Ligand code: C2E
């Protein structure tokens with residue numbers, strides 16, 4: 197799994213956890229708030245109902261009182277019940293009347309001496325004595341009577357003066373427990389309602405009625421307040437949610453409890469909103485899940501495209517190998533890990549890693565001759581081969597073109613050398629491409645890093661320097677980095693800078709070396725470049741020409757030399773002048789344009805100029821090179837193949853490129869009088885040249901013996917110290933004038 201998606205999963209889990217936590221806390225809070233709200237509402241309702249019922253009971257007692265008052269605050273009542281009791285009247289106007297009018301199932305009259313004188317039950321006179329009839333109610337009745345007596349006023353029995361009001365009705369109510377039930381009792385002083393009747397002397401008689409709080413009464417009461425299950429209990433209800441009011445006697449003693457199930461609007465509300473809320477929650481949860489899933493999908497896609505982009509940015513498109521950036525990344529990681537392992541202690545000797553810089557030999561040739569498709573195919577095959585040769589812990593990277601790098605962590609010099617040898621061996625074997633079989637090779641530079649504090653780019657530079665040395669020392673080999681290479685590189689760098697300056701300041705001059713025939717006649721000269729360095733003295737072309745070729749300065753140098761030679765030699769009529777042309781100059785499409793401009797500017801005759809090219813220039817079979825050579829020949833220049841015999845001379849090359857002249861290399865001439873083989877070779881070259889009607893010149897002739905042997909071989913033109921050292925133009929001119 198990619199680290200990015202691991203990271204994503206971790207983050208998603210964190211988000212989901214957070215969402216879940218927030219949702220559950222919210223839900224819990226909502227539930228708690230809901231429950232408290234519901235409880236609060238229900239509690240308020242219960243308190244309210246209790247107050248309402250208590251007030252209702254008071255009202256009911258009050259009603260009872262009001263209903264009795266007209267019957268006992270009445271002259272007739274004083275007459276018939278105030279003194280001697282008139283049983284028939286009491287039955288009709290008190291006991292019976294109260295029963296039918298207010299549902300009083302008990303009615304009593306207590307006389308001035310406190311004795312019960314009348315008792316009625318269910319509207320009819322009690323069968324036994326009034327005292328027995330009243331006995332169950334006696335304690336409550338005695339208290340009420342005592343209360344009423346305390347409130348008795350003299351107005352009740354005096355004639356009011358000046359029409360002032362009669363005595364006010366005096367009555368009281370109380371609850372009582374009797375006959376296994378709770379009763380509402382109402383007691384009244386029996387008083388006249390006019391001045392026509394005067395009560396008998398002594399305390400006033402008291403009339404009392406009792407209404408049972410029985411099922412019927414409770415039901416009617418409940419209906420009034422919309423309470424269904426109103427009941428009397430003699431112990432407080434155990435269910436705390438039940439509504440209740442305490443019923444007590446006038447002395448405050450608890451008698452019983454009126455209890456009922458209160459309405460629970462909170463709970464009802466809860467029931468009413470639970471379903472919609474649940475639906476809402478469900479919708480919310482579904483929405484959240486869908487949102488999360490969509491968001492995850494988008495994020496995952498983003499991560500994937502980011503990962504793709506990262507892969508593209510860090511890998512080579514053609515081979516899929518890590519590119520320069522990723523290679524550097526890994527290199528830095530390996531170095532950092534080594535530093536950490538060594539706990540910051542530098543200079544441990546165990547190797548950190550080996551870095552191999554690889555450069556394919558002759559890759560350009562494949563690209564040029566077989567095309568870019570073949571080049572791409574070859575690079576892919578090389579990449580596969582390198583991966584096959586390396587371990588999984590190694591990194592094979594392509595830096596571009598035909599450059600590869602292998603990072604080999606923990607490799608000893610021996611291990612690094614083994615790998616390099618295997619790579620060279622594999623890469624020198626032929627590669628079968630769709631377009632044909634090709635043979636390449638490779639040069640390797642290796643550095644063994646044992647100091648983990650080294651800078652990554654410095655480490656790579658070391659391997660690169662070693663690679664450079666490999667290429668210098670002939671291709672197909674492996675070189676290990678040595679610190680001296682730095683010094684060599686520094687020297688090269690400073691020489692490069694100096695050469696650039698020398699070209700602009702004109703510090704390069706030309707010398708000319710004569711070419712003569714066997715009769716000593718001057719046939720031509722070869723122009724050779726010299727660089728007089730302000731500190732290093734004269735630097736020979738064998739040093740600075742390759743430097744110019746590698747640094748890209750060769751075109752500037754070439755133009756400089758052509759300009760200089762044309763300017764110095766244009767008036768040397770009848771004398772052929774040979775100029776050395778680098779293979780790189782010939783490979784440049786702009787070369788002919790420059791040449792034509794110079795011909796025009798210096799007004800020279802190309803027929804007098806001889807361009808010396810080496811065989812390597814003809815090798816890659818470069819289209820541009822051929823075009824340039826054809827154009828040069830057409831312009832009238834003579835083409836000479838320099839250093840003949842040292843390269844991969846082939847007859848085909850000589851024919852195809854319209855060469856006019858060959859120059860036998862110095863190395864053959866030097867040994868011609870001592871080495872039979874050299875002599876045979878020179879003979880063969882001369883024969884070949886003559887057969888192809890080519891001019892032949894031998895260079896590096898230092899002795900008369902050499903000259904003689906060359907003449908014997910059939911060569912009649914010579915160049916060398918024997919005939920003359922290279923000299924500046926002025927010196928040559930003077931010498932010619934003298935001769
Ligand atoms: P080359 O073209 O083979 O030039 C001949 C070299 O042999 C010259 O060395 C010359 O001084 C040297 N030489 C001449 N006679 C004798 C002799 O009798 N004995 C020995 N031992 N050497 C002799 P030089 O001038 O150092 O040039 C070296 C090479 O540098 C040349 O080899 C040529 O390839 C290159 N070069 C020189 N001048 C130019 C130039 O103007 N342009 C380019 N592209 N290359 C140049």
Ligand code: CA
Nearest residue numbers: 722776808838
């Ligand atoms: Ca030459």
Ligand code: CA
Nearest residue numbers: 838839859895
């Ligand atoms: Ca030569």
